[in-house]
Amino acid sequence: MFQLLIVAALLFGGYIFLIQTLFKRSKCKGNTSMAGKTIIITGGNSGIGKVTALLLARKGARVILACRNRHKAEAAINEIKQVTGSTDLLFMQLDLASLKSVRCFAETFLKTETRLDLLINNAGLVADGRTEDGFGIEFGVNHLGHFLLTHLLLDCLKDGDKGRVVTLSSMAYRWGHIDFEALTARRDLGTGSYSWQFFQAYCNSKLCNVLFTHELAKRLRGTNVTCYSVHPGIVRTELSRHVSLWQKVFIEPVSWLLFLDPVAGAQTTLHCALQEGIEPLTGRYFSCCAVQEVTPRARDDAMAKKLWEVSERLCGLSYGGKNDPSV
Ligand SMILES: NC(=O)c1ccc[n+]([C@@H]2O[C@H](COP(=O)([O-])OP(=O)(O)OC[C@H]3O[C@@H](n4cnc5c(N)ncnc54)[C@H](OP(=O)(O)O)[C@@H]3O)[C@@H](O)[C@H]2O)c1
Numbered sequence: 001m002f003q004l005l006i007v008a009a010l011l012f013g014g015y016i017f018l019i020q021t022l023f024k025r026s027k028c029k030g031n032t033s034m035a036g037k038t039i040i041i042t043g044g045n046s047g048i049g050k051v052t053a054l055l056l057a058r059k060g061a062r063v064i065l066a067c068r069n070r071h072k073a074e075a076a077i078n079e080i081k082q083v084t085g086s087t088d089l090l091f092m093q094l095d096l097a098s099l100k101s102v103r104c105f106a107e108t109f110l111k112t113e114t115r116l117d118l119l120i121n122n123a124g125l126v127a128d129g130r131t132e133d134g135f136g137i138e139f140g141v142n143h144l145g146h147f148l149l150t151h152l153l154l155d156c157l158k159d160g161d162k163g164r165v166v167t168l169s170s171m172a173y174r175w176g177h178i179d180f181e182a183l184t185a186r187r188d189l190g191t192g193s194y195s196w197q198f199f200q201a202y203c204n205s206k207l208c209n210v211l212f213t214h215e216l217a218k219r220l221r222g223t224n225v226t227c228y229s230v231h232p233g234i235v236r237t238e239l240s241r242h243v244s245l246w247q248k249v250f251i252e253p254v255s256w257l258l259f260l261d262p263v264a265g266a267q268t269t270l271h272c273a274l275q276e277g278i279e280p281l282t283g284r285y286f287s288c289c290a291v292q293e294v295t296p297r298a299r300d301d302a303m304a305k306k307l308w309e310v311s312e313r314l315c316g317l318s319y320g321g322k323n324d325p326s327v
Pocket residue numbers: 042043044045046047048049066067068069072094095096097098121122123124125141168169170171231232233234235236237238239240
């Protein structure tokens with residue numbers, strides 16, 4: 001009986017410790033009105049993105065859901081319209097696994113919309129495979145597609161008065177590394193189809209998100225546009241849909257006990273989108289609605305610059321493109 005009490009106390013203590021650290025909750029206090037503002041959110045049909053879209057629609061924003069699947073996006077839009085009463089939401093087709101689709105999206109957006117105040121690079125996946133252009137799917141979708149998207153929308157953001165770019169990264173960036181030689185040779189950061197291998201590739205792509213934001217901030221100096229990267233917390237979403245069955249069996253119970261719900265998971269994105277006064281922190285990484293220090297690798301100026309230049313070449317934005325011998 002006594003032993004049982006000790007075990008129970010230890011489990012409870014462990015639970016309290018975990019919800020104070022890894023699974024800590026926070027609440028966005030930013031209260032900027034979004035009336036008259038236009039935002040784009042990638043992957044706004046599911047998980048963290050859907051809730052973020054909903055909460056921004058509630059604040060009066062015109063919300064564009066940039067998604068690959070029309071059916072899912074329209075279902076999300078109808079749901080958000082019902083809950084918020086907003087009518088100012090629309091779907092625009094975007095498949096981040098295709099650079100052509102990214103260009104097409106940007107063209108349509110710039111042709112049909114008049115302003116852009118906030119770009120949320122939220123879509124992401126943990127999976128195995130290749131993009132239409134032959135890139136590793138996680139590098140291609142989580143980083144490169146968003147890199148090109150941001151590039152194509154930047155002038156429009158600069159035209160506004162305080163544009164922001166918020167990019168969803170993850171604390172998993174800590175385990176990431178970037179092998180530029182492999183990237184050049186194989187168009188991928190990580191190979192192999194075991195789930196630990198594509199989890200490694202995921203971490204690498206999330207490091208790209210942090211470095212991208214670091215470099216973007218430098219390139220935005222002298223403009224009124226700022227940018228932030230975000231760890232949303234560990235959140236109950238569809239992100240783990242591609243992991244194997246036995247891993248799901250392990251993740252599910254932990255998920256229900258500890259993971260944040262998507263509303264809690266959207267708070268740090270909202271903080272970076274809405275909080276006034278964080279502009280001097282442009283380029284930095286946030287979690288729990290607060291700026292955080294990152295590991296030295298994630299603020300390495302040379303690496304961030306190199307990733308930017310390689311990404312430009314891989315998207316065909318600079319000299320060389322496909323025929324550049326260094327690509
Ligand atoms: N959940 C977590 O614990 C956690 C932790 C750290 C960071 N994050 C980051 O948070 C972000 C949101 O993830 P989530 O957890 O909300 O996952 P989710 O529920 O799986 O949502 C991901 C979204 O990305 C979209 N997407 C995937 N591939 C795409 C493509 N090629 N083109 C356009 N959209 C695409 C998905 O669209 P479909 O529905 O059509 O597939 C979906 O809307 C991701 O960047 C993720 O890395 C999540």
